[in-house]
Amino acid sequence: MAGATANTAAIDLRSMLTGQNARALAAPMLIILILSMMVLPLPAFLLDVFFTFNIAISIMVLLVAMYTRKPLEFSVFPTVLLVTTLLRLSLNVASTRVVLIDGHSGPDAAGKVIEAFGHFLVGGNMAVGIVVFVILTVINFVVITKGAGRIAEVSARFTLDAMPGKQMAIDADLNAGLIDDKEAKRRRAEISQEADFFGSMDGASKFVRGDAVAGIMILVINIFGGFIVGIAQHDMAMAQAGKVYTLLTIGDGLVAQIPSLIISVAAGLVVSRVGTDQDVSQQFMGQVMSDPRVMLLTAGILGLLGLIPGMPHFVFLLLAGVFGMLAWKKAQHVADETTQEMAAAENAAPIVPAEAQEASWSDVTPVDVLGLEVGYRLIPLVDKNQEGELLKRIRGLRKKFASEVGFLTSPVHIRDNLELKPTEYRITLKGVPMGEGEAHPGQFLAINPGRVVGALPGRETRDPAFGLPAVWVEQGLREQAHAFGYTVVDSATVVATHLNHVILANAAELLGRQETQALLDHIAKEQPKLVEDLVPKQMSLSTLQRVLQNLLEEGVGIRDMRTIVETVAEHAGRTQDPTALTQHVRVALGRAIVQSLFPGNGELNVMVLDPSLERLLMQAVANGGEGAALEPGLADALLQQAAECAQRQEAMGLPAVMLVPTPLRALLSRFMRRSVSALKVLANGEVPDSRIIKVTAVIGGKS
Numbered sequence: 001m002a003g004a005t006a007n008t009a010a011i012d013l014r015s016m017l018t019g020q021n022a023r024a025l026a027a028p029m030l031i032i033l034i035l036s037m038m039v040l041p042l043p044a045f046l047l048d049v050f051f052t053f054n055i056a057i058s059i060m061v062l063l064v065a066m067y068t069r070k071p072l073e074f075s076v077f078p079t080v081l082l083v084t085t086l087l088r089l090s091l092n093v094a095s096t097r098v099v100l101i102d103g104h105s106g107p108d109a110a111g112k113v114i115e116a117f118g119h120f121l122v123g124g125n126m127a128v129g130i131v132v133f134v135i136l137t138v139i140n141f142v143v144i145t146k147g148a149g150r151i152a153e154v155s156a157r158f159t160l161d162a163m164p165g166k167q168m169a170i171d172a173d174l175n176a177g178l179i180d181d182k183e184a185k186r187r188r189a190e191i192s193q194e195a196d197f198f199g200s201m202d203g204a205s206k207f208v209r210g211d212a213v214a215g216i217m218i219l220v221i222n223i224f225g226g227f228i229v230g231i232a233q234h235d236m237a238m239a240q241a242g243k244v245y246t247l248l249t250i251g252d253g254l255v256a257q258i259p260s261l262i263i264s265v266a267a268g269l270v271v272s273r274v275g276t277d278q279d280v281s282q283q284f285m286g287q288v289m290s291d292p293r294v295m296l297l298t299a300g301i302l303g304l305l306g307l308i309p310g311m312p313h314f315v316f317l318l319l320a321g322v323f324g325m326l327a328w329k330k331a332q333h334v335a336d337e338t339t340q341e342m343a344a345a346e347n348a349a350p351i352v353p354a355e356a357q358e359a360s361w362s363d364v365t366p367v368d369v370l371g372l373e374v375g376y377r378l379i380p381l382v383d384k385n386q387e388g389e390l391l392k393r394i395r396g397l398r399k400k401f402a403s404e405v406g407f408l409t410s411p412v413h414i415r416d417n418l419e420l421k422p423t424e425y426r427i428t429l430k431g432v433p434m435g436e437g438e439a440h441p442g443q444f445l446a447i448n449p450g451r452v453v454g455a456l457p458g459r460e461t462r463d464p465a466f467g468l469p470a471v472w473v474e475q476g477l478r479e480q481a482h483a484f485g486y487t488v489v490d491s492a493t494v495v496a497t498h499l500n501h502v503i504l505a506n507a508a509e510l511l512g513r514q515e516t517q518a519l520l521d522h523i524a525k526e527q528p529k530l531v532e533d534l535v536p537k538q539m540s541l542s543t544l545q546r547v548l549q550n551l552l553e554e555g556v557g558i559r560d561m562r563t564i565v566e567t568v569a570e571h572a573g574r575t576q577d578p579t580a581l582t583q584h585v586r587v588a589l590g591r592a593i594v595q596s597l598f599p600g601n602g603e604l605n606v607m608v609l610d611p612s613l614e615r616l617l618m619q620a621v622a623n624g625g626e627g628a629a630l631e632p633g634l635a636d637a638l639l640q641q642a643a644e645c646a647q648r649q650e651a652m653g654l655p656a657v658m659l660v661p662t663p664l665r666a667l668l669s670r671f672m673r674r675s676v677s678a679l680k681v682l683a684n685g686e687v688p689d690s691r692i693i694k695v696t697a698v699i700g701g702k703s
Contacts, residue, residue, distance in 0.1 A: 030083070037090040041097060044112075050091055051113040051255050057084060058259035058266075065266035072193055077270055078200035084263050085207040088256045092218050095252045099222060099245065100229050114251035129250035133219060133257060140261045141212035148268040149202065149209065155271060156198035163191055171395060201271055211260055215253055222249035292330040299323035369410035369510065371428035372499065373417035378425055378439060381492050382414045393496035401503060405552070406559035407519055409503060409510045425495055427502050429509060434502045437464030439491035443472045446486035454484040464494065465501040508552040516545040523561050530565055538572040546578035547585060554669055555680070556586065556593055563588050579666055583683070587662075590686035597655050597680060604687065606659040607645050607697040613638070614661065621663050638699065639675050645697040646679045652696075657682055659693065 037050070061080055068074045095114060170179075170187045179187070226245025230236040236244070289295065299320045306316030372394075374382060381390040394412050402408045420426060427435040438461070439445075446456055447463050447470040458473040473481055473488075481488045489497070503510065520541075524531040535541050547568060548558050558564060567588040568581055575581065586593065598604050609617070616634075646656035656679045660668055665683035672679045687693065 031086075034083070034087050034090045037094045042094045044098065047091070047095055047098060048113045050087075050094075054084070054087055054091060054256070054259050057087070058262040062262050062266040062269075065269040068270065071197055071270055072190065074270055075193060075197050077267070078197070078204035081204040081207050081263065081267065084259070085211045088211060088260055089214060092215070092252065092256055096218065096222055096225075099248045099252060100225055113255055114248060117251040117254040129247065129254070130219075133250055133253045134216075136254070136257045136261055137212050137216055140257065140264050141209060144261070144264040144268050145209045145212065148264065148271050149206070151268070151271045152198055152201035152204075156195070156202045160195055160199075163195060167191065198271070201267070204267075212257075215257055215260070219249055219253045222252065289326070289330070292327040292334065295323045295327035295330065299327060367431040368413040368428065369430055369512070370412045370503070371431070372412050372414045372495075373420060373426040373428065374414065375420040375422040375424045376416060376418065377422040377441060378491075378495075379416055381439070381441060381495070389490070389492040390495055393492050394499065397496055397500045397503070401500070401507075404559070405504075405507055405557045406561065407511060407515050409515075412499065427499055429502065429506055434506065435464065435498055437494070437498055439494050440472050441491050443474060444478050444481070444488050444490055445494050446471050446473050446477075446481040446484075446488050449485070449487055452485040456481055456484065456486070465498040508549040511545065511549055511552060511558075513541065513545060516541060516548060519548075519558075519561060520544075520565075523565065527562065530562070530569070534565055534569045534572070538569060539576060543576055543578055543581075544568060547581045550578060550582040551585065551589075553673075554586075556589065557596075560589060560592060583662065583666060586665075586683065587685045591688050593686055594682070594688060594691060597657055597682070598691075601691070603692045603694040604657070604659075605649070605654045605694050605696045606657045606682065607642075607649065607699060608659050608695050609664075610698055610700040613700060614664070617664050617667070618661065621667060635671070639672070641699045642672060642679060643676050645699055646676055648697065650678065654696065656680065658699070659684065659687070662686075 042050070061077075061084070064074060065077070071077075099114075167188065170184050170191075223242075223246050226249060227238075227241050230241030230245055231238060234241075299322075302316050302320035302323065305311055306313050306320060372382070378390075380386050380388060382388045384391065394414075398409060398412075417426065421438070423438045423440050425437060425439060426433050440459075443458075445461075445463065446458070447468050449468065456471050456473050456477060458471040458477070460469070460471050462468065463470045478488055520531050520535060535544060548564070551558055551564075564585050567585045571581060571584045594604065642658065645658075649656040656676075658668070658672075658679060659682050662683040662685045665681055665686075669681040672681060
């Protein structure tokens with residue numbers, strides 16, 4: 001058993017050291033190595049290797065930042081900042097140990113790299129070295145790092161503020177079918193990563209700033225520490241100790257500060273990028289050097305400066321000639337491209353005037369099922385790029401309609417219409433205007449529900465959806481309107497409510513053949529046999545569509561498609577009449593219909609017909625069927641009394657519902673629908689046995 005365990009451990013160790021696992025160990029090993037340099041003494045040769053490696057890493061990071069097209073392509077950059085900062089500080093600690101211990105032995109005591117930076121770059125001059133180090137530190141700390149940190153901070157703030165809008169835009173594309181679930185998840189993850197990246201960059205910039213401060217402090221400490229060590233321990237003269245240790249410290253500081261400056265420039269490039277499909281070089285050449293006029297004017301200005309007495313003529317005139325040559329080359333390139341485009345246009349098919357073209361099927365434009373046309377001042381409400389508030393409301397009302405009514409409507413096609421007033425909108429159904437109104441962005445519509453206690457200054461109007469008196473008020477009067485008892489909504493809600501009202505009122509027309517088939521396909525996923533036995537074996541799709549439309553016309557939702565399909569399948573063998581099938585379905589859905597009109601388990605306060613009128617109508621139906629016509633005087637009296645009773649019901653806070661015998665329901669429902677829209681007609685067979693009926697009004701038959 002022990003041998004098997006040992007073999008397993010050996011196999012796991014070999015697998016960790018090969019392939020992908022070996023790369024996974026690289027980062028932890030690098031961190032351990034960096035931390036080890038702070039406590040373990042390093043020889044001068046290893047210091048040269050690590051200092052050179054630090055410079056190479058900084059150059060690689062800078063080049064990657066320049067070739068990155070989007071910040072998220074270099075999402076590991078905040079971690080790279082931390083690792084490179086830690087590497088520089090570890091090298092500073094290791095080199096400080098070597099400088100203080102072996103600095104008295106000569107200028108190469110800490111390695112050839114520090115010697116080169118301390119002697120070759122600044123000429124062995126202490127003052128020059130200190131000035132150059134301070135200037136590099138100021139550039140890094142005050143200019144580049146501070147600017148990059150500010151950009152990262154602002155970017156993080158605006159990215160977080162824009163996240164809800166971007167999420168809603170993704171939901172809009174998903175609901176409209178422009179993208180699938182996988183693409184929506186990818187975009188949401190990208191938005192989250194973008195916010196995390198800029199937030200991390202805001203904090204990571206503090207690493208570079210702290211590194212610059214640490215570099216100054218290490219420089220001062222090393223100079224004074226070396227001065228003391230050289231005099232006290234190695235009996236060096238004050239001048240000699242100051243020169244030796246100062247040059248070594250300056251070389252140490254420069255060899256760390258230059259990579260730090262390069263990394264800071266890389267950070268600035270990453271956070272200041274505007275996301276495009278081009279890297280920095282392509283953007284620079286495409287935007288700065290693209291216009292020959294700019295380079296020509298630059299050449300002219302340099303040429304004029306070069307002609308001024310006392311100016312360096314050769315340098316100014318040389319650069320003027322260079323920019324002039326570049327401008328000439330660029331102008332030639334633009335001219336060649338223009339010539340090629342013109343030649344291609346000439347070789348293309350000739351453009352035939354519109355009146356000379358033959359008509360084709362491409363001239364037939366399909367009519368949008370649902371359309372919303374807006375004036376130009378309402379465009380921000382529906383502009384996807386501006387994260388229009390109305391788009392979110394429309395998505396919400398489509399979801400609500402689907403969950404309450406039972407099918408998904410066609411998408412709302414939105415377009416601007418310059419023929420409308422700036423603040424006007426129009427709702428169309430199959431190309432026909434079904435509603436119009438006005439909305440004022442930045443203002444609120446205060447709707448009077450009938451119990452307000454005060455008047456408000458503003459533009460008086462009516463609620464476009466329900467016709468209630470209302471007034472457009474400024475934003476500052478919103479709280480006052482609430483206090484007065486008004487219902488206050490913004491402009492986007494006004495349009496969305498009106499659109500929802502139109503959709504609900506015309507739900508039957510929105511249920512086309514395609515939507516009916518989609519409903520059946522949805523049911524077939526769980527009950528394939530039920531749908532297969534009904535359509536097309538027992539009835540056609542158009543007959544089922546007509547039954548569903550009848551239900552929607554009477555305000556009955558079709559969410560319970562299982563009951564509807566089962567009931568239609570049960571009676572389809574005896575009748576194919578949509579009206580008769582609709583009545584059978586209503587009886588099956590009776591409990592849900594009654595519950596929607598009278599929530600809870602209380603009494604059903606209904607209106608009924610006078611027995612004599614009921615017998616008369618039953619006789620008319622028996623003689624003429626569903627198409628029976630009423631005598632004009634009787635019809636007018638019936639409508640008038642029904643309207644009066646319905647108003648009394650609503651005044652008492654009760655729903656206007658009339659209970660009639662089953663044979664009369666379809667006739668009276670169709671008859672009342674056009675004149676007394678608020679009145680609902682129930683059949684006796686639709687009322688569950690458990691509900692108690694209370695008659696509140698009797699409609700007589702006298703004319």
